[in-house]
Amino acid sequence: MSIRLIAIALCFFGGVSLVQAADKPTDPQIAHIAYTAGVIDIEVAKLAIEKSKNQAVIDFAQTMVRDHEAVNVQALDLVKKLNVTPEDNDTSKALSQAATEERTKLAKLDGAAFDKAYVENEVAYHKQVNGALETLLIPSASNAELKSLLETGLKLFQGHQQHAEHVAAELK
Amino acid sequence: MVSGRYFWMLVATSLVLAAVPARSETIQVTISKLVFSPAAIHAKVGDMVEWINKDSLVHTATVRDGWEVMIPAKKEGTLILREAGEFEYYCRFHPNMKGSIAVTAP
Numbered sequence: 001m002s003i004r005l006i007a008i009a010l011c012f013f014g015g016v017s018l019v020q021a022a023d024k025p026t027d028p029q030i031a032h033i034a035y036t037a038g039v040i041d042i043e044v045a046k047l048a049i050e051k052s053k054n055q056a057v058i059d060f061a062q063t064m065v066r067d068h069e070a071v072n073v074q075a076l077d078l079v080k081k082l083n084v085t086p087e088d089n090d091t092s093k094a095l096s097q098a099a100t101e102e103r104t105k106l107a108k109l110d111g112a113a114f115d116k117a118y119v120e121n122e123v124a125y126h127k128q129v130n131g132a133l134e135t136l137l138i139p140s141a142s143n144a145e146l147k148s149l150l151e152t153g154l155k156l157f158q159g160h161q162q163h164a165e166h167v168a169a170e171l172k
Numbered sequence: 173m174v175s176g177r178y179f180w181m182l183v184a185t186s187l188v189l190a191a192v193p194a195r196s197e198t199i200q201v202t203i204s205k206l207v208f209s210p211a212a213i214h215a216k217v218g219d220m221v222e223w224i225n226k227d228s229l230v231h232t233a234t235v236r237d238g239w240e241v242m243i244p245a246k247k248e249g250t251l252i253l254r255e256a257g258e259f260e261y262y263c264r265f266h267p268n269m270k271g272s273i274a275v276t277a278p
Contacts, residue, residue: 063265070228070245152205156229159206159268166267 024140025089031079032086033095033137034150037129038068038075040099041122047106048118057115060122060167064160071153078145091132112171119168126161130154196252196278198222201271203231203243206263208271215253216278223249233271234264 025033045064052058079086102121109117133154141147196218202209204226215221225231225243233249234240238259243249256275263269 066265067229070230074228155206156266159266163267 025091025137026087027082027141027143027146028079028084028087029089029091030137030141030146030150031075031084032088032092033132034153035072035075035086036092036095038072040095041125042068042072044099044103044106044118044121047103048114051110051114052118053111054115054171056167056170057119060119060163063163064122067156067160071149071156074149078149082143082145084143116168116171119164119171122164123161123168126157126164130157130161133157196220200224201233203227203269206266206269208233208263208269211270212272212274214274214276216276217253217256218278219253219275221251221253221273225249230265231269232264233261235259235261240264 041064045061045068048061049058049065052061106114106117106121133150138147138150138154141150196216198220199213199215199222201213201221201223203223206227206229208223213221221233223231223233223241223243225245225247228245230245231243232240233243233251239251241249241251253273253275256277259273259275261271261273
């Protein structure tokens with residue numbers, strides 16, 4: 001995925017927070033970013049399940065759908081419980097835009113070229129999201145339950161990144 | 173005071189109990205936040221392992237080229253141990269999750 005856009009959006013947040021701590025993302029924004037990041041990975045994984053003929057790639061993509069759907073259900077349950085409405089924001093928008101571009105690019109590829117591009121994108125995407133969780137989203141979350149869900153998510157997504165790296169190495 | 177007759181009856185009962193093979197047990201392994209706990213367990217052939225999944229994620233307990241138990245989110249998965257040996261297992265969906273079972277003859 002073109003990670004630059006996300007990086008810009010995150011730098012924007014980071015830059016602003018240096019000036020004024022109050023400008024770090026709020027819990028409704030964090031919930032929106034986390035949910036959006038999950039949806040993006042589910043959509044691209046569904047494309048991989050449809051297009052790939054490689055069992056390791058398909059297995060990985062199925063895990064992405066299963067896990068990210070489960071985490072997003074938990075996230076929705078939590079925002080409902082906390083009576084929080086997820087709030088759209090620049091980071092979510094940048095993530096969605098970058099994801100649409102990446103999916104368009106991937107949709108044009110086939111066979112081994114698709115597998116390689118998908119899995120490498122998954123490595124980069126999880127690395128990026130994990131970085132954002134560690135340095136921005138988790139430290140900014142004020143609700144303890146939201147923070148805890150993000151922390152469990154980070155552990156899970158670090159595993160996904162390793163899993164993607166493993167599949168990427170197998171494809172070489 | 174226990175009379176001689178009763179004493180021998182107690183001894184006999186104890187001997188009978190000792191002769192009966194130990195009953196099979198259920199050993200529980202909890203899964204929470206992508207960790208099997210306890211990670212290493214000891215069991216006998218005939219014992220049952222019950223994995224209790226507290227995560228909202230589906231997990232498996234999988235032995236490479238061997239058995240596999242599906243453990244649905246927030247549910248349990250069970251396995252009756254049929255053979256002795258050292259079994260290293262992992263979660264096929266989350267390969268960082270690892271555990272082991274040392275199974276001895278009954």
